[in-house]
Structures are given as C-alpha cells and as structure tokens.
Amino acid sequence: MQVKNSVFVITGGGRGLGRAMAESLAKQGGKLALIDLDQGTLDEAAAACSELGGESRGYVCNITDESAVEQTFKQIVTDFGEINGLVNNAxxxxxxxxxxxxxxxLQAKMSLEQFQSVVEVNMTGTFLCGREAAAAMATQGTGGVIVNISSVSRAGNMGQTNYSATKAAVATMVTSWAGELARHKIRVGGIAPGVIATEMTAQMKPEAIERMVAAVPVRRLGEVEEMAHTLQYIIENEFFTGRIVEMDGGLRI
Incomplete structure (x- = not known):
C-alpha cells in the first residue's frame, strides 16, 4: 500500500508515539484521522500533521465505548470517504x-479496577477499533492494513500483570485477524516495542533511564522515528501479515 493519499486512523494519535507515527505518515502525504480523549491535544497534533503535508482531523472518542467508536468511525468515513489503514496505538x-x-x-493487592481499567483500554479498545476499521475496509472492497501496537512486555513482566496480559492479547489478535480478514484483502501486523524515548521517558529520573538502557543490548532507548519506520514497512510490504515485529533493541532475547 502506498502511504500517499491513503487514509489512516491512529488511536492515541494526539501525543507520544501516536503523534510521531502520524507526523511520519503526513510527511509522505498520508491523510490522518487522529483519535484521542483531549480536544486541545488533538487540535495541536492535527495542525502539525497538516503543516507537514497530510490532511488531518482530530476526533475525541473513548475507545472503550462501543457506540462512540461506531459513531466515530462512521464520521471518519463520511469525512474522508474511506479508511485504508488503522494503527491501534492507544x-x-x-x-x-x-x-x-x-x-x-498482606499489605496490598492489585485491585480489580486497576486490572480491568487496563483491559478496557488496551484490549477492548483495540478490539472495537479493529472491528470497525475492518468493517469499513471490507465493505469498501479495496482492502487495507491494520497494525496493532503490542509491547515487549507481552512475554510477561513483573509488576505488569494487567499490561502484559493485554499486550499479549493484542498480539494474538494480529494472528487471528490476519487469517480472518485476508479474504477481504486486509493485512494485519503488529509492532512490539521495547522502551522508546518519548515525553514520558524524558520525565523519568536519570538513574531509572540508566537502568533501562543497561538492559538493552544496543545500549540506548528506541527512537520514535524508528517506530515510524517499522510502521511504514508494514504498511508498504504487501506480503507482510499475521506477524509481530519486535522493535526492542534486542531486549527480549
């Protein structure tokens, strides 16, 4: 698939990795529908993408709300005419x-609310957005590509029962959907990043960053541009489907 003139929906597109990937696609002439929770953040991200050359609009949507997701994707199709790609990043x-x-x-336990809140966003949100994007692409008849953002933590990580479980689920959706949707010319891939340098990591204590870097064989954090490059590969390579790219600097060996 060519990035230029294709319409990409990116969840969590208002900041961080989502915005970085959106800006990369905008530079190549992609059209961006950015989904996030904050209107101000979306306005800034959409303006930045438009300045880089890609038509862009922001949509406030809680991706755990089924009716809101359905309405948002219908509006995106109305605004752009079609959907060619989805990046499940939120x-x-x-x-x-x-x-x-x-x-x-016993001092404390992970609460059910703490567990389920992560499940709702990471797993249910990915499912709902993937379903609506797939429905739009299949009925258009032109196919498309869905990319789920998993994590190196999908293999399991101490202190991340909730997060690891959901990121493993997101990865298995890639395999399931790739098999189901191939008949509709829809490819499905995934990216499992390690620690990427973002606004969030920039706020961490230097000693915490040093510990993380020491665990990575290449001895540095990943760059958002490298995530964007991996996304571009999946979008453009028409033989890529049903697989996860581990973009972690060799962290999970």
Missing part, C-alpha cells in the same frame, strides 16, 4: 504488584 499502563506482603502480613 494504551494505558497502571503498573503494580499482584500482592504485597511484609513480615507475613
């Missing part, structure tokens, strides 16, 4: 240990 982290015990006494 995600939530609420890390915590399953239990905390000190001197034989």
């Amino acid at each position: 995600g939530l982290m609420r890390d915590g240990m399953l239990i905390k015990v000190k001197d034989g006494e």
